[in-house]
Amino acid sequence: MILLTSYALLVSLGIMSPGPGFIHMVTQAITGTKWRIFKVVSGLAIANLFISTIGVIGGASLLLEPRTTTAVTLIGCAYLLFVAYKLFLTSAKPFHQSTVQASFASSFMIQVSNIKAILFITSAVTISINRPLPFELAMLIPMVTCGISFIWYGLVGFTFQVPMVSRFLNTHIWLINKVASVVILYLVIQLLLNIKIVF
Structure with missing residues (x-):
């Protein structure tokens, strides 16, 4: 129980810090319907579930490998630049005509392409699981991550x-x-400035 509580507190700090997913949630929540907000929240929460599951099964060590980190960062930066470009273009016309779709898939992609979210969540999992755990407890960690994400982004959206x-x-x-x-x-520039590109 102490392990889950400490993990929940640690991962909450990362989830609640503003990033591309938070910005996407806010821009979609302003003019979106409750159903649209639910899709965006679900996409972000399921992406965090996916990331934390990778951490639980040991994928954190793969993600910390320099070539993998470089590839994920560059792909993520390219996608985030695309999102920024589309947002910038939609600012000249009414939002409901926007070409940026508020959907589960776009929210999932925004979160999965955010290397800082990936590294933070998988690192939080690795720090919390410093000894062998029963399968049931190990499976609770991704569920806690998903639950915290769903609650936080839902509160932001409905606010x-x-x-x-x-x-x-x-x-x-x-x-x-x-x-x-x-x-x-x-955020993309900061990611690119802080990365050591390895091929």
Whole structure:
């Protein structure tokens, strides 16, 4: 129980820190329907479930291998640049005509392409599992990750659905999209500056 509690606290810090998934959640929640928000939240939570499962089965050591890290980072950066570009283009027209789709698949891809999320979650799993665990306990770790993700992103999404907040932000969606695309671009630049490229 202490192991799960300490893991939950550790992984909560990573999940709650703003990143591309958080930005995607906010931009979709401002004008989206509750069903759209549910799809985005599900995509982000299932991606974190997938990442933590990789950590539990020992994939963290593979992800820490320099060539794998380089490949995942470069592919992730390319996808995040695409998302930033699409967000920037949608800022000139009404959001409902956007070509950026708020769906399970796009949210899943945004989270899986975020190398910092991958490394943080798999590292948190590795730190927490420092001895052999029963199978049942090892399977609870990905479920805890998914549950925390679902609760956090759901709260964020539904907070931005509050009519007063949504109306205010809806009038400034063009600015929010531009700021979100610049923030994603900044995150990509930070990732590229901090990576040691190994081929």
